[in-house]
Amino acid sequence: MSGRLDPDPISRRDFLGLAGLWTAGAAILGSLVAMARLPVPRVLPEASTRFRAGSPLAFPAGTTTLLPERQVRIVSTDRGIAAMSLVCTHLGCIVGEAPNGFACPCHGSKFDAQGRVIGGPAPRPLRWLHVSQAADGALVVDTAREVSPDVFFQPMNVG
Numbered sequence: 001m002s003g004r005l006d007p008d009p010i011s012r013r014d015f016l017g018l019a020g021l022w023t024a025g026a027a028i029l030g031s032l033v034a035m036a037r038l039p040v041p042r043v044l045p046e047a048s049t050r051f052r053a054g055s056p057l058a059f060p061a062g063t064t065t066l067l068p069e070r071q072v073r074i075v076s077t078d079r080g081i082a083a084m085s086l087v088c089t090h091l092g093c094i095v096g097e098a099p100n101g102f103a104c105p106c107h108g109s110k111f112d113a114q115g116r117v118i119g120g121p122a123p124r125p126l127r128w129l130h131v132s133q134a135a136d137g138a139l140v141v142d143t144a145r146e147v148s149p150d151v152f153f154q155p156m157n158v159g
């Protein structure tokens with residue numbers, strides 16, 4: 001006679017049936033969890049190093065324009081357009097304009113108008129950045145590509 005403390009032995013057929021049900025349940029549950037995670041990207045994209053600076057017409061020859069939100073200074077000359085980073089090469093503070101160029105508020109580095117170090121702990125000049133032009137004519141600055149300070153981009157005329 002069987003009781004709570006001495007249950008009937010489960011038959012092999014019932015055991016296999018229950019095992020199949022548990023396996024199918026686990027597979028369905030795993031699939032649902034995986035499908036619920038599909039809309040969430042596993043890898044978040046990094047911010048682009050390129051940005052549109054605007055139409056070349058906004059930078060007439062002989063002008064310099066600060067783009068503080070991008071930490072870049074656009075220099076436009078007869079030779080073309082160049083972009084200089086305003087990120088200090090010491091520890092990355094943003095330099096500000098000073099009477100003879102730029103000064104870093106953090107540790108006192110000073111740079112001339114071309115970005116060359118004239119004082120302070122900065123180990124290198126300010127970086128000059130690659131400038132190109134998008135299909136619609138807008139200037140594109142790539143903060144990840146450094147160019148020589150004497151490289152100027154000559155934009156094509158746009159309407």
Ligand code: FES
Pocket residue numbers: 088089090091092093104105106107108109120121122
């Ligand atoms: S971060 Fe500019 S001098 Fe240190």
